[in-house]
Amino acid sequence: MKVGLDFDRVLFRTDEFKEEVLFAEIENFQETYSKIDGVYSPEKHAEKLGISIEKIMECLDRASEYLYEDIELLRDSNHEFIIVSRGDPVFQEEKVQRSGALDFVEDHIILQDRTKDVEGIEFLVDDLKKEIQNANIEGFHFKRPENSLKDVLNRLEEKEK
Known part of the structure; x- marks a missing residue:
């Protein structure tokens, strides 16, 4: 997925x-x-x-110091993960690149003024419920520290059953 x-x-x-x-x-x-x-x-x-x-x-x-450690879980998943982030194209691109997050995902897209239903994604994980609603695709409203990427992987596993 x-x-x-x-x-x-x-x-x-x-x-x-x-x-x-x-x-x-x-x-x-x-x-x-x-x-x-x-x-x-x-x-x-x-x-x-x-x-x-x-x-x-x-x-x-210093961005690489601020990745959540559970990002490692994405490596062992059989899903295709794409970062879909909103922000200033130059600043956000640099932040994503320098963080090292691209080592754990297939691709990334930085948006400013369109919804996050891009690149054929079938499921969206976002901390803003509004982003999921605007994309009009199934999603997971993600809240740290209540949630971790393990919760996302569990939800995806349940969805595939």
């Missing part, structure tokens, strides 16, 4: 990354952090902070 996995808060410890890296390493990051049209814009944020975008992008060097 082809399964779409959201990146932030499903595979990646986003809130900890923000807190421990972005907020800690860039002065006033938290106070000025906002989303433009629902998507974070590092260019606009850097401009607002009066710093270079490179300063924000350098923080992504």
